[in-house]
Amino acid sequence: MYYKEITGVRVSALGMGNMRLPKIGNQGEKIDREKAREIIDYAMSHGINYYDTAYRYHGGESERFIGEALKRYPRDSFLLASKFPGHMMEKKGNGVMGFTSMLAGHPDSTVDAVFHEQLEKCQVDYFDFYLLHNVNENSLAFYNDPEIGIVDYLMKQKELGRIRHLGFSSHAVSAATIDEFLTRYEGVFEFVQIQLNYLDWILQDAKSKVEAIRKHGLKIVVMEGIRGGRLASLPEEQAARLRAARAEDSAARWALRWLQDIPEVAVILSGMSTMDQMIENVETFRECNPVSGEEKALLTEVAESMLSWVPCTACRYCTEGCPMGLEIPKIIAAYNGVKNGDNMAWYSPAEKGEAMDPARCIGCGSCASICPQQIAIPEIMAEFAGMLKNRGK
Numbered sequence: 472m473y474y475k476e477i478t479g480v481r482v483s484a485l486g487m488g489n490m491r492l493p494k495i496g497n498q499g500e501k502i503d504r505e506k507a508r509e510i511i512d513y514a515m516s517h518g519i520n521y522y523d524t525a526y527r528y529h530g531g532e533s534e535r536f537i538g539e540a541l542k543r544y545p546r547d548s549f550l551l552a553s554k555f556p557g558h559m560m561e562k563k564g565n566g567v568m569g570f571t572s573m574l575a576g577h578p579d580s581t582v583d584a585v586f587h588e589q590l591e592k593c594q595v596d597y598f599d600f601y602l603l604h605n606v607n608e609n610s611l612a613f614y615n616d617p618e619i620g621i622v623d624y625l626m627k628q629k630e631l632g633r634i635r636h637l638g639f640s641s642h643a644v645s646a647a648t649i650d651e652f653l654t655r656y657e658g659v660f661e662f663v664q665i666q667l668n669y670l671d672w673i674l675q676d677a678k679s680k681v682e683a684i685r686k687h688g689l690k691i692v693v694m695e696g697i698r699g700g701r702l703a704s705l706p707e708e709q710a711a712r713l714r715a716a717r718a719e720d721s722a723a724r725w726a727l728r729w730l731q732d733i734p735e736v737a738v739i740l741s742g743m744s745t746m747d748q749m750i751e752n753v754e755t756f757r758e759c760n761p762v763s764g765e766e767k768a769l770l771t772e773v774a775e776s777m778l779s780w781v782p783c784t785a786c787r788y789c790t791e792g793c794p795m796g797l798e799i800p801k802i803i804a805a806y807n808g809v810k811n812g813d814n815m816a817w818y819s820p821a822e823k824g825e826a827m828d829p830a831r832c833i834g835c836g837s838c839a840s841i842c843p844q845q846i847a848i849p850e851i852m853a854e855f856a857g858m859l860k861n862r863g864k
């Protein structure tokens with residue numbers, strides 16, 4: 472493992488993301504604790520010291536799991552990062568907060584109670600890194616609201632030693648949103664976590680976001696470095712081009728080596744769901760081996776050939792609120808496949824089951840309002856349903 476630094480703290484270049492832990496069964500968010508613990512133990516014994524979680528991951532169980540798993544190790548042997556869920560909260564008056572989106576239905580709470588609940592679930596006295604979760608165009612009003620005073624509250628917690636370093640994550644559409652937030656709170660935030668990979672460099676203009684963060688002299692924690700696994704299983708045409716250039720490397724390794732080339736990148740998070748993924752990633756990060764100029768140009772060409780993809784990262788934010796119980800990311804994956812050359816004839820909602828039938832979408836839009844990638848999901852469901860209906864005509 473090689474190491475980088477964030478404000479003087481030595482961080483492993485590969486970080487363990489805890490949003491996609493191994494699960495029991497295909498549905499739901501129940502963590503397979505035994506398998507997940509084995510993955511954490513492998514990570515700890517192979518030099519990974521950065522562990523990222525959040526209030527809402529795995530329906531709230533991720534924090535509890537990682538707390539249990541890391542408690543078996545000395546507190547100074549790991550760095551724990553969690554996030555305040557302000558992007559899914561609303562002010563109700565008198566300091567009381569309600570929850571929205573995927574957290575709707577959670578009992579009302581307060582900023583202080585949520586923060587202390589997180590410490591308790593993670594079984595720690597302090598977070599090494601603490602982030603505002605998803606500062607974007609929609610959540611700015613909450614995070615900037617002086618009556619809520621979330622930034623002042625967290626700075627106070629920092630003074631009290633309950634937070635060592637403050638940052639925020641962002642799925643903002645525009646780099647200007649990140650720049651303006653950093654300018655407003657210049658000197659408060661010490662790092663920024665963004666979605667970054669060679670496809671989003673172009674598709675979501677991540678290049679401008681890196682430049683905005685660079686302007687403020689901050690380091691980057693990367694999320695979605697392989698786009699929820701999508702860049703690990705490329706369509707055959709693109710995969711063949713990478714194999715021809717470097718037969719020994721997987722598509723995932725290409726994506727990670729592209730990230731190793733960006734100087735501001737400190738930690739590259741990977742939400743590893745299997746031991747095989749962990750073993751391969753640890754090997755990739757044995758040393759820093761960034762792509763060459765030629766390899767980078769090849770990845771740019773590969774990215775440009777995939778720009779028609781719907782940029783779903785399979786985060787599953789959308790699925791819990793779907794009244795029809797649709798497997799939205801899986802349907803989008805099939806839609807992407809069909810749009811990029813897969814034979815539509817094989818896709819049969821009748822065989823795959825109701826959850827895989829885009830024609831069952833009622834267009835309520837609750838998915839689109841929560842999607843961090845701002846994907847127009849109802850429109851895609853309608854288009855895919857139409858394509859399936861009209862096939863062969």
Ligand code: SF4
Nearest residue numbers: 793832833835836838
């Ligand atoms: S718009 Fe369709 S896919 Fe989205 S939540 Fe509603 S029914 Fe589900």
Ligand code: SF4
Nearest residue numbers: 783784786787789842
């Ligand atoms: S459609 Fe959006 S919210 Fe749903 S899984 Fe994909 S990226 Fe996540």
